[in-house]
Amino acid sequence: MGLKQIELTVNDFSHPFLVESDETLLFTLRNRLYLTGTKEGCNQGTCGSCTVLLDGKPVLSCMTPTLRCVEKKVITIEGISSGENLHPVQKYLVKNGGLQCGFCTPGVVMTAVPFLEENPDASRREIKEGLSGNLCRCTGYKKIIDALENAAAEMRS
Amino acid sequence: MSGSIGKPTPFIDAVQKVTGQAMYADDYRMPNMLYVSFFRSTESHAKISKLDISEAESYPGVCAVAIGKDIPISFGVLPISPDENAIAVEKVRYKGEIVAAVAAETIKAAREAVEKIKVVYEPIKAFFDPKDSLEVCAPEEQIHSHTKNGKNIHKTAELRFNEPEKELEIAKNKQSGFFKFAGVTHAFTEPHSTLAIWNRDDTLTVISATQVPFYLHKNISKVLGIPLHKIQVKKPTLGGGFGGKSDPFPHEIITAYLAKKTKRPVKCTFSREEVFITHHGRHPTELSMSVSCDDDGIITALDTDIIIDGGAYGSFGVVTSYYNGVLLQGPYKINKFGFRTRRTYTNKHQCGAMRGHGAVNPRYAVEVLLDMMAQSLNMDPCDLRNKNFLPENTLTVGEFRITSNGVRECLEAVRRKSDWDNRYGKLPFGRGLGVACGFFISGSALPIIWNRYPQTVVHAKLDFDGRIVMFSGASDIGQGSDTLLVQIAAEELGISMEYVQVETADTKITPVDLGSYSSRVTFMVGNAAKTATTKVREEMAKAISKEKDVTAENLIFNNCRIHTKDKSIDLSWEEGVEIALAGRGAFVESGYYISPKLGGDFKGSGAGLSPAYSFGAFISEVDVNPNTGAVIVTKVWGAHDCGKALNPLSVEGQIEGSIHMGLGQAISEEMRYHNGQQINANFFDYRIPSSLDTPDMDITIIESNDAEGPYGAKEAGEGPIHPVLPSIGNAIYDAVGIRMMELPITPEKVLSKMKENA
Amino acid sequence: MDYYHTPSTVDEALTIAGKLSGNYTFFAGGTDIQNYRKQQLDTNEYVIDLSEIEELDSITIVDGALHLGAMTTLDKIVSSDEIQNHYPIIAEAAKTVATPVLRKTATIGGNLLVTNRCTFYNQSQEWRDGVGSCLRDVGDICQVTGGKNDCYSRNVSDTATALIVLGAEITLMTPNGIIQKSLKDIYLPCGIKFHDLEERCILTQISVPIEPKKWWYKKLRLRKTLDFTSLTVAATIDTAGIARVCLNGVSMSPILIEKPLKELTLEGLISIARKNCKTVDNDLMPLKYRREMINVYLKEWWKSFR
Numbered sequence A: 001m002g003l004k005q006i007e008l009t010v011n012d013f014s015h016p017f018l019v020e021s022d023e024t025l026l027f028t029l030r031n032r033l034y035l036t037g038t039k040e041g042c043n044q045g046t047c048g049s050c051t052v053l054l055d056g057k058p059v060l061s062c063m064t065p066t067l068r069c070v071e072k073k074v075i076t077i078e079g080i081s082s083g084e085n086l087h088p089v090q091k092y093l094v095k096n097g098g099l100q101c102g103f104c105t106p107g108v109v110m111t112a113v114p115f116l117e118e119n120p121d122a123s124r125r126e127i128k129e130g131l132s133g134n135l136c137r138c139t140g141y142k143k144i145i146d147a148l149e150n151a152a153a154e155m156r157s
Numbered sequence B: 001m002s003g004s005i006g007k008p009t010p011f012i013d014a015v016q017k018v019t020g021q022a023m024y025a026d027d028y029r030m031p032n033m034l035y036v037s038f039f040r041s042t043e044s045h046a047k048i049s050k051l052d053i054s055e056a057e058s059y060p061g062v063c064a065v066a067i068g069k070d071i072p073i074s075f076g077v078l079p080i081s082p083d084e085n086a087i088a089v090e091k092v093r094y095k096g097e098i099v100a101a102v103a104a105e106t107i108k109a110a111r112e113a114v115e116k117i118k119v120v121y122e123p124i125k126a127f128f129d130p131k132d133s134l135e136v137c138a139p140e141e142q143i144h145s146h147t148k149n150g151k152n153i154h155k156t157a158e159l160r161f162n163e164p165e166k167e168l169e170i171a172k173n174k175q176s177g178f179f180k181f182a183g184v185t186h187a188f189t190e191p192h193s194t195l196a197i198w199n200r201d202d203t204l205t206v207i208s209a210t211q212v213p214f215y216l217h218k219n220i221s222k223v224l225g226i227p228l229h230k231i232q233v234k235k236p237t238l239g240g241g242f243g244g245k246s247d248p249f250p251h252e253i254i255t256a257y258l259a260k261k262t263k264r265p266v267k268c269t270f271s272r273e274e275v276f277i278t279h280h281g282r283h284p285t286e287l288s289m290s291v292s293c294d295d296d297g298i299i300t301a302l303d304t305d306i307i308i309d310g311g312a313y314g315s316f317g318v319v320t321s322y323y324n325g326v327l328l329q330g331p332y333k334i335n336k337f338g339f340r341t342r343r344t345y346t347n348k349h350q351c352g353a354m355r356g357h358g359a360v361n362p363r364y365a366v367e368v369l370l371d372m373m374a375q376s377l378n379m380d381p382c383d384l385r386n387k388n389f390l391p392e393n394t395l396t397v398g399e400f401r402i403t404s405n406g407v408r409e410c411l412e413a414v415r416r417k418s419d420w421d422n423r424y425g426k427l428p429f430g431r432g433l434g435v436a437c438g439f440f441i442s443g444s445a446l447p448i449i450w451n452r453y454p455q456t457v458v459h460a461k462l463d464f465d466g467r468i469v470m471f472s473g474a475s476d477i478g479q480g481s482d483t484l485l486v487q488i489a490a491e492e493l494g495i496s497m498e499y500v501q502v503e504t505a506d507t508k509i510t511p512v513d514l515g516s517y518s519s520r521v522t523f524m525v526g527n528a529a530k531t532a533t534t535k536v537r538e539e540m541a542k543a544i545s546k547e548k549d550v551t552a553e554n555l556i557f558n559n560c561r562i563h564t565k566d567k568s569i570d571l572s573w574e575e576g577v578e579i580a581l582a583g584r585g586a587f588v589e590s591g592y593y594i595s596p597k598l599g600g601d602f603k604g605s606g607a608g609l610s611p612a613y614s615f616g617a618f619i620s621e622v623d624v625n626p627n628t629g630a631v632i633v634t635k636v637w638g639a640h641d642c643g644k645a646l647n648p649l650s651v652e653g654q655i656e657g658s659i660h661m662g663l664g665q666a667i668s669e670e671m672r673y674h675n676g677q678q679i680n681a682n683f684f685d686y687r688i689p690s691s692l693d694t695p696d697m698d699i700t701i702i703e704s705n706d707a708e709g710p711y712g713a714k715e716a717g718e719g720p721i722h723p724v725l726p727s728i729g730n731a732i733y734d735a736v737g738i739r740m741m742e743l744p745i746t747p748e749k750v751l752s753k754m755k756e757n758a
Numbered sequence C: 001m002d003y004y005h006t007p008s009t010v011d012e013a014l015t016i017a018g019k020l021s022g023n024y025t026f027f028a029g030g031t032d033i034q035n036y037r038k039q040q041l042d043t044n045e046y047v048i049d050l051s052e053i054e055e056l057d058s059i060t061i062v063d064g065a066l067h068l069g070a071m072t073t074l075d076k077i078v079s080s081d082e083i084q085n086h087y088p089i090i091a092e093a094a095k096t097v098a099t100p101v102l103r104k105t106a107t108i109g110g111n112l113l114v115t116n117r118c119t120f121y122n123q124s125q126e127w128r129d130g131v132g133s134c135l136r137d138v139g140d141i142c143q144v145t146g147g148k149n150d151c152y153s154r155n156v157s158d159t160a161t162a163l164i165v166l167g168a169e170i171t172l173m174t175p176n177g178i179i180q181k182s183l184k185d186i187y188l189p190c191g192i193k194f195h196d197l198e199e200r201c202i203l204t205q206i207s208v209p210i211e212p213k214k215w216w217y218k219k220l221r222l223r224k225t226l227d228f229t230s231l232t233v234a235a236t237i238d239t240a241g242i243a244r245v246c247l248n249g250v251s252m253s254p255i256l257i258e259k260p261l262k263e264l265t266l267e268g269l270i271s272i273a274r275k276n277c278k279t280v281d282n283d284l285m286p287l288k289y290r291r292e293m294i295n296v297y298l299k300e301w302w303k304s305f306r
């Protein structure tokens, strides 16, 4: 197996470094790039807290081999808001109380942003579906869904 | 006054959390840091006859290996049952118990070295069924040598008042039932993680995912023999607790030990499976309960016999044993009342405190029995409950002092909103409504470790920058206690929340607080914070009155200004600060909270004492598929009396989260074992409800304005879970006519009950 | 030799596979196999990641048949108009797999070849050490039955259930050329070797003739998302009156029952199904209940067209 030298573009910056050949993108982000906003809740694909964007598409970084991401663009929670402004999804999660402990939150954001971009007119029911791979133990989901409805409205306008 | 209190307020750390900036324990790292991996028992109950760590010790990258006899002093969250060792000494008591720990340069090396450890076990008879633990066994089969009479009973808690058994014997209207509850676990999303740093001035810093920095501090000191004044425990942002991070844990002590031994920073973070193994969740419970009423539906007696399966160690078990019984004293008035709880040791993961601690399962039982009672008396279940509520300002039979009580309003609200009167008992077959009420402490009046200090102290500091910094040991575990401190300071000083920042849960910097458990923080810390900031205001007013020649009492702190009513004096906050600090500089004011003397003087009277109690009433609507037995909870109306909602956004959030968690225990969650090994130690098979499984919710906050609570507030973090489960159980009865006495209410149980009934 | 290979054509993938002499694992989406690697249940030395092979990502209708490239994601299948119009049952089945985000990575090929599951097998190495390793792993008894010969791990592919009742054909590429066969024929009633695939072969395409059929699909699970199946039943009736009923999640392979409708009675169907399903207690839903649900689901289907 062994180490491999790669370049990985994360949040629009290309980093050269060594990785173990079989490591996951989640491990690389957290342990080699110290991008700790992406969370590890299960390392089995079951909780959604590790969601990031790979070429614009949401993926579970704990299931994604790092070597698959070479020459692709990775966006993490650290790269989702532009400068001072929060993304509407983030803004309404804050405002509507769509988070408590916040551990699931980066994953929720990284799932919701592409979801609402793809489905700007999503109904409440569809938002619930879109979020159904993101386990949250604190909120009972209600305020998360409220926030995403409001974010969708703002994104549409 | 600033109007911060009572306004829906986003958490002060919410932006950090949505941007990924908030630092959780595993997000911290240090130069030169080592990683820990654990070697865990593959036996349920066995003597360790040989343990060979030599190959692991010499494995490349390994810096230290720890075994039981390195850290032999036992500990436990309750000083009355310190029955656990950080690492198993001589024998193991459950599969997954830590037998050795390796610290190495990389996590990979640590894991590989663990595989080199060799052990030989001598198996001992293992106990998995709590009923077996009630029997006398051979001395060598005893799980702990300290248990009495040759049995594996950890604790028997029993109280009785006014001979309930006699009343129940003769009662005309009596309902009895045998109930069974599977164990459930907290399943917070952030796995346990601890970073311990040995500083070269011979002090220890521990950054850990804990709800109880203070108890961790004490236990590290005790086990590792490090003086209290050389330890600092910090709680970083915490990814949920629900009681599952409210014990001092072996991994925390081991990590600290390895840091001390190697003189380097050491980190350990659990896999999800290890989180399940560590557990400390709700006890599997079996109980029989009887309730009697007179012909008018007034409750005359309640008696219950409870067995809780504690697993291998004590944890909070002694408290849990009492809570199972004593918290049945509300919200209904019951004069003839008794219970016995026996907590057994078994060779499984240990159980402890979990949201609604101890009271959730018996609450289910009593609410179901009352539903049966209403039915047998041909009375509406809401009416029956209404007749029995405790009044305000009263004592319960076990001398709990009830102050504010909004349970009537709670029931009234959900009854109206769910259109109960027109729909209960009238929905088509398969659909149903069910009601239940709840009752919980708002902070335990007694500390776990007896001492003469107040329960909490808060410091408020004012300095040249005009900023108020609130120093509090309170642990924000996602419930928003940091935000509460800021709201209170802003309220008392009439400034906007931006002027206030917090420094919390750091045993070196912040005054001690006992921790985030027993729903104590809002009430106790809130009161202390209010006192501290009131004093800051008074100090400022005093200085200004001197300089400006006005009476201090006439100064109004509002809108970031300090002024008299006629505005003849009208200072900006900064000007006020300037005056207040003149000649003295920065100052700190302190507030504390000590609960009043409460309770009777019989043995066991201390359990469940609280300066105030919360109340609630919930109604659930369900859809039961009679062909498959599947239960879908479609809507829950929840009303909770939290005294006063200091932050309605967060009170609602607590109630909504309770509905989610209660729903999980009611219909899908269960710790499942095979020969003492959990077979669903993952999120595939430990089924916490997803967004699609969680029902619509309608939340009502009832404010009974408690006279002693800060601004009238009581608790909202745990109380709301109690009514959720029985309201679902009772709704299933309304839907398809079956009484579910066993949780979780999985489809196969519904189906077989329906067949039994047909 | 490099650990990780990302061929961009099927040919290239086969060439690499040839060089790695059997000691490799294909990753399609990787959403299934990744956990087996983490748990040391798949210990092949090399990985060949098929996700760069664009030729396998397609949904087309040619000559009256629907063709799905094996690397098409389940998400694309769920939202494809073609599929929703002609074969809603495929979309329906795909939608019941895993979670929305996983479906953006998970492929139809990977789902058809998803690894068989068992409560006592899909566990970490430490866990297996605790309970004792089983037949399918390195041990010598089945932890469920105590038997020494047979493994009853369950096939859990939801889309296979649907595609089998549509009579799907698959295309395999091997070093020796293209092989076409009926999808149902790749499943073996064995919990250890559950796929009958040639050495070094890549599933490239799934084809379904488009013809009108009445369909029915249902998956038994506790939550509305995330859970693997405890029983999946799919059924069709074609214009010739042939009924095809497939049950999965309750045996080592999908169980297909194919008969002219007029020769079928509900009782007969149930009894064949119950006889052919080798269901054991290796799922979180209890055995008795899953067996009972076979009856309930079949009855429900039966009623649906009566």
Ligand SMILES: Cc1cc2nc3c(=O)[nH]c(=O)nc-3n(C[C@H](O)[C@H](O)[C@H](O)COP(=O)(O)OP(=O)(O)OC[C@H]3O[C@@H](n4cnc5c(N)ncnc54)[C@H](O)[C@@H]3O)c2cc1C
Binding pocket: A044, A045, A046, C025, C026, C027, C028, C029, C030, C031, C032, C033, C034, C050, C070, C071, C074, C096, C097, C098, C099, C102, C105, C106, C107, C108, C109, C110, C111, C112, C113, C114, C115, C156, C157, C158, C159, C201, C202, C203, C204, C226, C227, C228, C229
């Ligand atoms: C949380 C979670 C929930 C899940 N729920 C479900 C569920 O409900 N139902 C279900 O069926 N699955 C479920 N899965 C498993 C998995 O996600 C799906 O089966 C998925 O469709 C697999 O597709 P993949 O492309 O990721 O397959 P991979 O993991 O890449 O591959 C699966 C297997 O097929 C082989 N393979 C894949 N493609 C080819 C090919 N073209 N040629 C030859 N061999 C190939 C691989 O070598 C591997 O052995 C779940 C997984 C997770 C993590």
Ligand code: SF4
Binding pocket: C117, C118, C119, C120, C121, C134, C135, C136, C137, C141, C142, C143, C144, C145, C150, C151, C152, C153, C191, C282
């Ligand atoms: S069915 Fe038996 S042999 Fe097969 S995986 Fe399960 S325990 Fe192992």
Ligand code: FES
Binding pocket: A039, A040, A041, A042, A043, A044, A045, A046, A047, A048, A049, A050, A051, A060, A061, A062, A063
């Ligand atoms: S950590 Fe990736 S899904 Fe849980």
Ligand code: FES
Binding pocket: A098, A099, A100, A101, A102, A103, A104, A105, A135, A136, A137, A138, A139, B189, B239, B240, B478
């Ligand atoms: S906010 Fe705590 S898990 Fe979602």
